[in-house]
Amino acid sequence: MDNVTNITHPADKYLVPTHIKLGYRTLVIEPRLMDDFGEYINNENKILYNSKQTPPELVNTIIHELLHAIFEDRIVSLVSDKNEETIVNALANGFMTALVDNPELLNFLNNNIKQIHERKR
Numbered sequence: 001m002d003n004v005t006n007i008t009h010p011a012d013k014y015l016v017p018t019h020i021k022l023g024y025r026t027l028v029i030e031p032r033l034m035d036d037f038g039e040y041i042n043n044e045n046k047i048l049y050n051s052k053q054t055p056p057e058l059v060n061t062i063i064h065e066l067l068h069a070i071f072e073d074r075i076v077s078l079v080s081d082k083n084e085e086t087i088v089n090a091l092a093n094g095f096m097t098a099l100v101d102n103p104e105l106l107n108f109l110n111n112n113i114k115q116i117h118e119r120k121r
């Protein structure tokens with residue numbers, strides 16, 4: 001897969017992934033100059049993010065938009081999509097808070113998920 005976007009954005013240095021595999025599909029992650037923090041476009045399998053964000057905002061945005069994708073795949077049939085923004089916001093901000101307040105949690109996730117990748121080889 002193409003790993004490089006041809007436009008230089010301030011966010012490039014933060015190593016935002018250009019693709020996120022989510023089950024059967026691959027989401028394309030693209031920087032944009034936009035007013036919102038980000039946007040998830042379900043029928044295009046695409047996440048757009050505002051390239052002029054601080055690193056913490058960027059992390060929150062990628063988590064937030066990824067949760068929109070998961071919501072569309074797995075939750076929208078269970079609850080009304082009119083609650084989607086509230087639910088996604090609560091989950092993204094809650095997860096972000098847990099990561100920020102517990103640096104060892106990120107190490108735990110990284111170290112142990114690595115084993116799954118190693119087993120797949």
Ligand SMILES: [Zn+2]
Pocket residue numbers: 064068085088089
């Ligand atoms: Zn949202």
